[in-house]
Amino acid sequence: MLLAVLAAISMGALLKGMTGLGLPLFAVPALAMITSVEEAVVLMIFPSIGSNLWLVVNHWQHRNLLREHLPFLTAGFVGGLLGTGLLVFFSDQTLKLLLAIWLGLYLLQYFFNRGGLGFFGANKIAGYPLGLAAGTIQGATGISAQVVAPYYHARGLVRAPYAFAVAFTFLIFTLAQSGAMANLQLLTPGRVQLSLYALVPALVFTRVGISLSHKISVTIFNRILLATFVVMELKLIIDIL
Numbered sequence: 001m002l003l004a005v006l007a008a009i010s011m012g013a014l015l016k017g018m019t020g021l022g023l024p025l026f027a028v029p030a031l032a033m034i035t036s037v038e039e040a041v042v043l044m045i046f047p048s049i050g051s052n053l054w055l056v057v058n059h060w061q062h063r064n065l066l067r068e069h070l071p072f073l074t075a076g077f078v079g080g081l082l083g084t085g086l087l088v089f090f091s092d093q094t095l096k097l098l099l100a101i102w103l104g105l106y107l108l109q110y111f112f113n114r115g116g117l118g119f120f121g122a123n124k125i126a127g128y129p130l131g132l133a134a135g136t137i138q139g140a141t142g143i144s145a146q147v148v149a150p151y152y153h154a155r156g157l158v159r160a161p162y163a164f165a166v167a168f169t170f171l172i173f174t175l176a177q178s179g180a181m182a183n184l185q186l187l188t189p190g191r192v193q194l195s196l197y198a199l200v201p202a203l204v205f206t207r208v209g210i211s212l213s214h215k216i217s218v219t220i221f222n223r224i225l226l227a228t229f230v231v232m233e234l235k236l237i238i239d240i241l
Helices: 002-019 023-032 037-043 045-058 060-089 092-112 123-141 145-153 159-183 189-213 218-240
Strands: none
Touching: 002 023, 002 045, 002 159, 002 189, 002 218, 023 037, 023 045, 023 189, 023 218, 037 045, 037 189, 045 060, 045 159, 045 189, 060 123, 060 159, 092 145, 092 218, 123 145, 123 159, 145 159, 145 218, 159 189, 159 218
16 A cells, blocks of 8 residues: 555656646545545645745746736635635535536537637636635645646646646645644644655656656647546546546
Protein backbone atom coordinates (compact mmCIF):
# COMPACT_ATOMS: atom_id res chain seq x y z
CA MET A 1 0.00 0.00 0.00
CA LEU A 2 2.84 2.40 0.85
CA LEU A 3 4.41 1.69 -2.56
CA ALA A 4 1.11 2.55 -4.22
CA VAL A 5 1.04 5.89 -2.37
CA LEU A 6 4.63 6.67 -3.39
CA ALA A 7 3.83 5.73 -6.99
CA ALA A 8 0.77 8.00 -6.95
CA ILE A 9 2.80 10.93 -5.57
CA SER A 10 5.54 10.35 -8.16
CA MET A 11 3.10 10.01 -11.09
CA GLY A 12 1.13 13.03 -9.97
CA ALA A 13 4.29 15.13 -9.58
CA LEU A 14 5.50 14.06 -13.04
CA LEU A 15 2.23 15.19 -14.62
CA LYS A 16 2.38 18.30 -12.45
CA GLY A 17 5.73 19.27 -13.89
CA MET A 18 4.48 18.75 -17.44
CA THR A 19 1.06 20.40 -17.25
CA GLY A 20 0.74 22.25 -13.94
CA LEU A 21 -1.81 19.83 -12.47
CA GLY A 22 -1.95 16.26 -11.27
CA LEU A 23 -0.31 15.90 -7.85
CA PRO A 24 -3.31 16.05 -5.46
CA LEU A 25 -5.50 14.28 -8.04
CA PHE A 26 -3.37 11.16 -7.73
CA ALA A 27 -1.98 11.50 -4.22
CA VAL A 28 -5.00 12.44 -2.09
CA PRO A 29 -7.14 9.42 -3.13
CA ALA A 30 -4.10 7.14 -2.73
CA LEU A 31 -3.33 8.46 0.76
CA ALA A 32 -7.01 8.18 1.68
CA MET A 33 -6.73 4.41 1.18
CA ILE A 34 -4.47 4.15 4.26
CA THR A 35 -5.68 7.11 6.33
CA SER A 36 -8.61 9.52 6.64
CA VAL A 37 -9.51 11.97 3.89
CA GLU A 38 -8.81 14.84 6.29
CA GLU A 39 -5.31 13.59 6.99
CA ALA A 40 -4.67 12.88 3.30
CA VAL A 41 -5.53 16.48 2.45
CA VAL A 42 -3.33 17.83 5.25
CA LEU A 43 -0.36 15.63 4.30
CA MET A 44 -0.36 17.01 0.76
CA ILE A 45 0.03 20.63 1.90
CA PHE A 46 3.83 20.89 1.69
CA PRO A 47 4.20 18.78 -1.49
CA SER A 48 1.57 20.99 -3.13
CA ILE A 49 3.19 24.24 -2.00
CA GLY A 50 6.66 23.04 -3.01
CA SER A 51 5.76 21.72 -6.46
CA ASN A 52 3.59 24.73 -7.31
CA LEU A 53 6.24 27.18 -6.13
CA TRP A 54 8.86 25.43 -8.27
CA LEU A 55 6.65 25.71 -11.36
CA VAL A 56 5.84 29.37 -10.66
CA VAL A 57 9.52 30.27 -10.31
CA ASN A 58 10.45 28.23 -13.39
CA HIS A 59 7.81 29.98 -15.56
CA TRP A 60 7.90 33.42 -13.90
CA GLN A 61 8.33 35.15 -17.28
CA HIS A 62 4.61 34.57 -17.89
CA ARG A 63 3.54 36.52 -14.78
CA ASN A 64 1.90 39.33 -16.79
CA LEU A 65 -1.01 37.08 -17.75
CA LEU A 66 -2.16 37.03 -14.11
CA ARG A 67 -3.67 40.50 -14.47
CA GLU A 68 -6.34 39.06 -16.74
CA HIS A 69 -7.44 36.63 -14.03
CA LEU A 70 -7.43 38.75 -10.85
CA PRO A 71 -11.18 38.20 -10.19
CA PHE A 72 -10.70 34.42 -10.31
CA LEU A 73 -7.55 34.53 -8.14
CA THR A 74 -8.93 36.98 -5.57
CA ALA A 75 -12.20 35.12 -5.10
CA GLY A 76 -10.31 31.83 -4.98
CA PHE A 77 -8.06 33.04 -2.16
CA VAL A 78 -11.13 34.00 -0.13
CA GLY A 79 -12.68 30.63 -0.92
CA GLY A 80 -9.53 28.86 0.22
CA LEU A 81 -9.76 30.61 3.59
CA LEU A 82 -13.42 29.75 4.03
CA GLY A 83 -13.57 26.30 2.48
CA THR A 84 -11.71 24.32 5.14
CA GLY A 85 -14.36 25.21 7.69
CA LEU A 86 -17.47 25.80 5.59
CA LEU A 87 -17.61 22.65 3.49
CA VAL A 88 -17.83 20.35 6.50
CA PHE A 89 -21.57 20.88 5.98
CA PHE A 90 -21.48 19.31 2.50
CA SER A 91 -21.24 15.58 1.91
CA ASP A 92 -18.55 14.13 -0.35
CA GLN A 93 -21.28 12.87 -2.69
CA THR A 94 -22.77 16.34 -3.15
CA LEU A 95 -19.39 17.90 -3.81
CA LYS A 96 -18.39 15.22 -6.30
CA LEU A 97 -21.73 15.51 -8.10
CA LEU A 98 -21.26 19.26 -8.56
CA LEU A 99 -17.71 18.75 -9.83
CA ALA A 100 -18.83 16.01 -12.22
CA ILE A 101 -21.57 18.24 -13.65
CA TRP A 102 -19.15 21.15 -14.09
CA LEU A 103 -16.41 19.13 -15.76
CA GLY A 104 -18.88 17.15 -17.87
CA LEU A 105 -20.44 20.35 -19.21
CA TYR A 106 -17.02 21.71 -20.06
CA LEU A 107 -16.04 18.57 -21.97
CA LEU A 108 -19.33 18.52 -23.89
CA GLN A 109 -19.01 22.18 -24.80
CA TYR A 110 -15.35 21.78 -25.78
CA PHE A 111 -15.92 18.81 -28.09
CA PHE A 112 -19.23 19.94 -29.63
CA ASN A 113 -18.94 23.75 -29.60
CA ARG A 114 -15.24 24.53 -29.81
CA GLY A 115 -15.89 27.86 -31.49
CA GLY A 116 -17.50 29.31 -28.38
CA LEU A 117 -16.94 28.18 -24.83
CA GLY A 118 -19.62 30.49 -23.42
CA PHE A 119 -19.57 30.78 -19.64
CA PHE A 120 -16.33 28.80 -19.42
CA GLY A 121 -14.46 31.38 -21.46
CA ALA A 122 -16.04 34.54 -20.05
CA ASN A 123 -13.44 36.10 -17.76
CA LYS A 124 -15.49 38.96 -16.33
CA ILE A 125 -18.66 36.94 -15.82
CA ALA A 126 -17.16 33.68 -14.61
CA GLY A 127 -14.11 34.85 -12.67
CA TYR A 128 -15.60 35.62 -9.26
CA PRO A 129 -18.08 32.73 -8.84
CA LEU A 130 -15.72 30.15 -10.33
CA GLY A 131 -12.79 31.42 -8.28
CA LEU A 132 -14.83 31.31 -5.09
CA ALA A 133 -16.06 27.80 -5.91
CA ALA A 134 -12.57 26.55 -6.78
CA GLY A 135 -10.96 28.03 -3.67
CA THR A 136 -13.68 26.70 -1.40
CA ILE A 137 -13.38 23.22 -2.89
CA GLN A 138 -9.60 23.41 -2.51
CA GLY A 139 -9.98 24.34 1.14
CA ALA A 140 -12.30 21.43 1.84
CA THR A 141 -10.78 18.65 -0.26
CA GLY A 142 -7.30 19.70 -1.40
CA ILE A 143 -8.37 19.17 -5.01
CA SER A 144 -9.80 21.94 -7.21
CA ALA A 145 -8.34 20.92 -10.59
CA GLN A 146 -11.80 20.05 -11.92
CA VAL A 147 -12.59 23.78 -11.87
CA VAL A 148 -9.17 25.43 -12.26
CA ALA A 149 -7.89 23.29 -15.16
CA PRO A 150 -10.80 23.81 -17.59
CA TYR A 151 -11.04 27.49 -16.58
CA TYR A 152 -7.59 28.20 -18.01
CA HIS A 153 -7.92 25.67 -20.83
CA ALA A 154 -11.01 27.53 -22.07
CA ARG A 155 -8.88 30.65 -22.36
CA GLY A 156 -6.49 29.06 -24.83
CA LEU A 157 -3.41 28.84 -22.60
CA VAL A 158 -0.94 26.10 -23.55
CA ARG A 159 2.27 24.59 -22.21
CA ALA A 160 4.38 27.01 -20.13
CA PRO A 161 1.75 29.80 -19.78
CA TYR A 162 -0.88 27.22 -18.83
CA ALA A 163 1.40 25.48 -16.32
CA PHE A 164 2.32 28.83 -14.77
CA ALA A 165 -1.28 30.05 -14.44
CA VAL A 166 -2.50 26.77 -12.97
CA ALA A 167 0.45 26.44 -10.57
CA PHE A 168 0.16 30.05 -9.38
CA THR A 169 -3.55 29.55 -8.76
CA PHE A 170 -3.00 26.34 -6.81
CA LEU A 171 -0.21 28.02 -4.82
CA ILE A 172 -2.49 30.90 -3.79
CA PHE A 173 -5.34 28.54 -2.91
CA THR A 174 -3.08 26.16 -0.96
CA LEU A 175 -1.47 28.97 1.05
CA ALA A 176 -4.95 30.15 2.06
CA GLN A 177 -5.93 26.56 2.84
CA SER A 178 -2.82 25.98 4.99
CA GLY A 179 -3.56 29.15 6.98
CA ALA A 180 -7.06 27.89 7.71
CA MET A 181 -5.68 24.47 8.67
CA ALA A 182 -3.23 26.06 11.10
CA ASN A 183 -6.07 28.07 12.63
CA LEU A 184 -8.11 24.87 13.06
CA GLN A 185 -5.06 23.08 14.55
CA LEU A 186 -5.03 20.45 11.80
CA LEU A 187 -1.29 20.87 11.15
CA THR A 188 -0.02 18.73 14.02
CA PRO A 189 3.76 18.12 14.38
CA GLY A 190 3.38 14.52 13.18
CA ARG A 191 1.44 15.53 10.09
CA VAL A 192 3.91 18.31 9.27
CA GLN A 193 6.78 15.80 9.47
CA LEU A 194 5.06 13.31 7.15
CA SER A 195 4.12 16.08 4.74
CA LEU A 196 7.76 17.19 4.55
CA TYR A 197 8.80 13.59 3.79
CA ALA A 198 6.28 13.49 0.92
CA LEU A 199 7.76 16.75 -0.38
CA VAL A 200 10.96 14.98 -1.49
CA PRO A 201 9.53 12.68 -4.23
CA ALA A 202 7.11 15.45 -5.23
CA LEU A 203 9.96 17.86 -5.98
CA VAL A 204 12.11 15.25 -7.72
CA PHE A 205 9.39 14.18 -10.16
CA THR A 206 8.12 17.73 -10.66
CA ARG A 207 11.62 18.59 -11.90
CA VAL A 208 11.53 15.62 -14.29
CA GLY A 209 8.11 16.70 -15.56
CA ILE A 210 9.33 20.25 -16.22
CA SER A 211 12.19 18.85 -18.31
CA LEU A 212 9.80 16.68 -20.33
CA SER A 213 7.39 19.57 -20.90
CA HIS A 214 9.89 21.29 -23.22
CA LYS A 215 9.87 18.27 -25.52
CA ILE A 216 6.15 17.95 -26.23
CA SER A 217 4.19 19.79 -28.91
CA VAL A 218 1.11 21.95 -28.32
CA THR A 219 -1.05 19.21 -29.85
CA ILE A 220 0.31 16.53 -27.54
CA PHE A 221 -0.01 18.90 -24.57
CA ASN A 222 -3.70 19.45 -25.30
CA ARG A 223 -4.27 15.72 -25.71
CA ILE A 224 -2.64 15.04 -22.34
CA LEU A 225 -4.84 17.69 -20.71
CA LEU A 226 -8.05 16.41 -22.29
CA ALA A 227 -7.18 12.82 -21.38
CA THR A 228 -6.62 13.98 -17.79
CA PHE A 229 -10.00 15.76 -17.80
CA VAL A 230 -11.74 12.60 -19.05
CA VAL A 231 -10.05 10.47 -16.37
CA MET A 232 -11.10 13.00 -13.71
CA GLU A 233 -14.69 12.90 -14.95
CA LEU A 234 -14.81 9.09 -15.00
CA LYS A 235 -13.33 8.92 -11.49
CA LEU A 236 -15.97 11.36 -10.21
CA ILE A 237 -18.79 9.37 -11.82
CA ILE A 238 -17.46 6.08 -10.37
CA ASP A 239 -17.22 7.65 -6.90
CA ILE A 240 -20.79 8.97 -7.15
CA LEU A 241 -22.19 5.61 -8.25
